[in-house]
Amino acid sequence: MRTILVVGGGYAGFYTAWKLETKLRRDEARVVVVDPRPYMTYQPFLPEVLAGSVESRHAAVSLRRHLRRTRLISGRVTAVDHAQRTATVQLAEGPEFALCYDIIVVTAGAVTRKLAIPGVAEQAIGMKHVEEAVAIRDRLLTAFDRASTLRPGPRRQRLLTVTFAGGGFSGVEGFGELLSLASSLIRKYPELKPAELEFHLVEASDRILPEVSGRPGRWVVRSLESRGAHVHLNARVVSARDGHVVLSTGEEFDSNLIVWTVGNDANPMVRSHTDLPIDGRGMLIVRADLRVGTENEPVPDAWGAGDDAAVPDLAAARPGAATVPNAQNAVRQGKLLARNIGATLRGRMAKPYVHHSLGTIATLGLGRGIFQYRGIVIKGLPAWLIHRGYHVLAVPSWERKIRVLAVWLTAAVFGRDIVSLAAVQDPRYAFVTGGEPVEPPAQPSVRFEYARPV
Ligand SMILES: Cc1cc2nc3c(=O)[nH]c(=O)nc-3n(C[C@H](O)[C@H](O)[C@H](O)COP(=O)(O)OP(=O)(O)OC[C@H]3O[C@@H](n4cnc5c(N)ncnc54)[C@H](O)[C@@H]3O)c2cc1C
Numbered sequence: 001m002r003t004i005l006v007v008g009g010g011y012a013g014f015y016t017a018w019k020l021e022t023k024l025r026r027d028e029a030r031v032v033v034v035d036p037r038p039y040m041t042y043q044p045f046l047p048e049v050l051a052g053s054v055e056s057r058h059a060a061v062s063l064r065r066h067l068r069r070t071r072l073i074s075g076r077v078t079a080v081d082h083a084q085r086t087a088t089v090q091l092a093e094g095p096e097f098a099l100c101y102d103i104i105v106v107t108a109g110a111v112t113r114k115l116a117i118p119g120v121a122e123q124a125i126g127m128k129h130v131e132e133a134v135a136i137r138d139r140l141l142t143a144f145d146r147a148s149t150l151r152p153g154p155r156r157q158r159l160l161t162v163t164f165a166g167g168g169f170s171g172v173e174g175f176g177e178l179l180s181l182a183s184s185l186i187r188k189y190p191e192l193k194p195a196e197l198e199f200h201l202v203e204a205s206d207r208i209l210p211e212v213s214g215r216p217g218r219w220v221v222r223s224l225e226s227r228g229a230h231v232h233l234n235a236r237v238v239s240a241r242d243g244h245v246v247l248s249t250g251e252e253f254d255s256n257l258i259v260w261t262v263g264n265d266a267n268p269m270v271r272s273h274t275d276l277p278i279d280g281r282g283m284l285i286v287r288a289d290l291r292v293g294t295e296n297e298p299v300p301d302a303w304g305a306g307d308d309a310a311v312p313d314l315a316a317a318r319p320g321a322a323t324v325p326n327a328q329n330a331v332r333q334g335k336l337l338a339r340n341i342g343a344t345l346r347g348r349m350a351k352p353y354v355h356h357s358l359g360t361i362a363t364l365g366l367g368r369g370i371f372q373y374r375g376i377v378i379k380g381l382p383a384w385l386i387h388r389g390y391h392v393l394a395v396p397s398w399e400r401k402i403r404v405l406a407v408w409l410t411a412a413v414f415g416r417d418i419v420s421l422a423a424v425q426d427p428r429y430a431f432v433t434g435g436e437p438v439e440p441p442a443q444p445s446v447r448f449e450y451a452r453p454v
Pocket of ligand 1: 007008009010011012034035036037039040041042044045047075076077078107109110127128169170267269305306307325326327329330361
């Protein structure tokens with residue numbers, strides 16, 4: 001029996017495996033998914049995880065619960081030798097081993113672009129994973145508790161200062177949601193004044209949200225500024241050493257929380273450790289039917305999709321354009337990939353991927369959003385309702401939809417949860433100290449033992 005290896009069980013990989021389970025007979029092929037995480041991350045919910053509007057575990061879709069006929073391996077593919085049809089897998093526990101396959105599907109996604117800026121590796125937190133979203137929220141909540149014990153001054157101001165680098169889709173959504181949480185939270189702290197909150201959004205180009213056109217983009221800037229935010233356009237973070245942020249415009253300030261959302265870099269495994277063809281950016285070269293290779297030179301038995309692949313965008317007016325790295329494409333590519341693998345195994349033709357964008361929808365915080373589909377722009381509450389409606393329908397499985405909806409409904413009645421659980425990062429502290437008054441641990445937040453100074 002053939003083995004189909006899916007590298008990465010995120011959006012594209014999860015949908016590929018899920019659909020292969022329904023399209024293939026049990027005796028046709030064995031599907032194996034390798035991923036270090038036991039879940040697919042529903043990334044569009046991460047901004048709401050930041051704000052406490054979506055429970056963190058509800059943004060994690062369990063692979064084991066949904067992929068019932070797929071073999072799941074908890075590990076990371078470190079190299080692919082497609083000529084030998086072999087992938088090297090580093091297991092979560094245990095030695096590296098060679099996994100032989102007949103067909104490979106590469107859906108390992110992208111990584112957050114870091115840039116070699118002093119202090120960023122030590123201080124900043126990305127926003128691609130559930131644990132990052134949880135840490136960002138906890139750090140803000142802990143900062144409020146700490147600031148409320150200090151007199152006004154630089155230390156207190158630093159705790160109440162938040163910086164987001166990158167004004168793309170995820171940065172703006174995260175920024176808007178966290179600002180919304182902070183603005184409502186501060187009313188619960190009589191010791192603190194709303195004017196003390198400092199939220200900085202730093203964007204290198206002259207506009208934020210490149211996915212929406214000029215006017216709606218400017219409206220988003222004005223809307224954030226009307227809520228007290230500082231939006232720095234044409235500005236770059238040039239240093240974040242020790243949490244002291246320096247911008248290319250000369251402005252500087254101390255910031256307790258720095259969130260790094262400046263875009264994607266190629267997955268290092270795809271870029272450097274396969275014999276599959278990649279382009280100059282380290283993206284897998286795939287054809288419109290999602291086979292790896294070019295129209296003239298397809299690579300047999302290799303397929304790719306999602307954020308790690310340069311998929312030709314047949315719906316784009318500009319020739320040679322690749323599909324935008326987003327969930328809209330990753331989901332549909334994953335489904336088509338399963339269909340095409342099934343078709344080719346049965347001697348039928350693979351179909352090309354063609355998807356016309358459904359538009360752009362972004363949350364800007366509780367009750368605020370923006371939606372654009374071609375010339376149609378909807379702002380404010382209606383856009384936010386469309387955002388919620390779209391994502392509750394889009395998150396895979398009824399079980400997830402109902403859980404998320406239940407949290408939204410209870411929050412509408414009781415408000416969102418506002419306690420920091422940052423102490424989970426040091427779970428033995430209470431047990432070891434046994435309640436004795438000892439020096440508290442350094443600010444419990446994200447640990448950076450692995451960070452290398454640049
Ligand atoms: C905060 C945020 C909000 C977003 N909001 C939206 C939105 O509203 N709408 C929208 O359309 N898009 C949105 N996106 C983008 C969208 O989530 C991504 O485009 C989509 O997740 C890409 O899917 P993927 O399968 O290519 O990669 P991913 O979903 O990132 O999955 C990649 C998987 O591969 C695994 N992996 C990585 N390396 C290896 C390896 N070496 N071996 C094995 N497994 C590996 C990872 O653990 C991961 O599970 C958002 C993204 C973010 C970060």
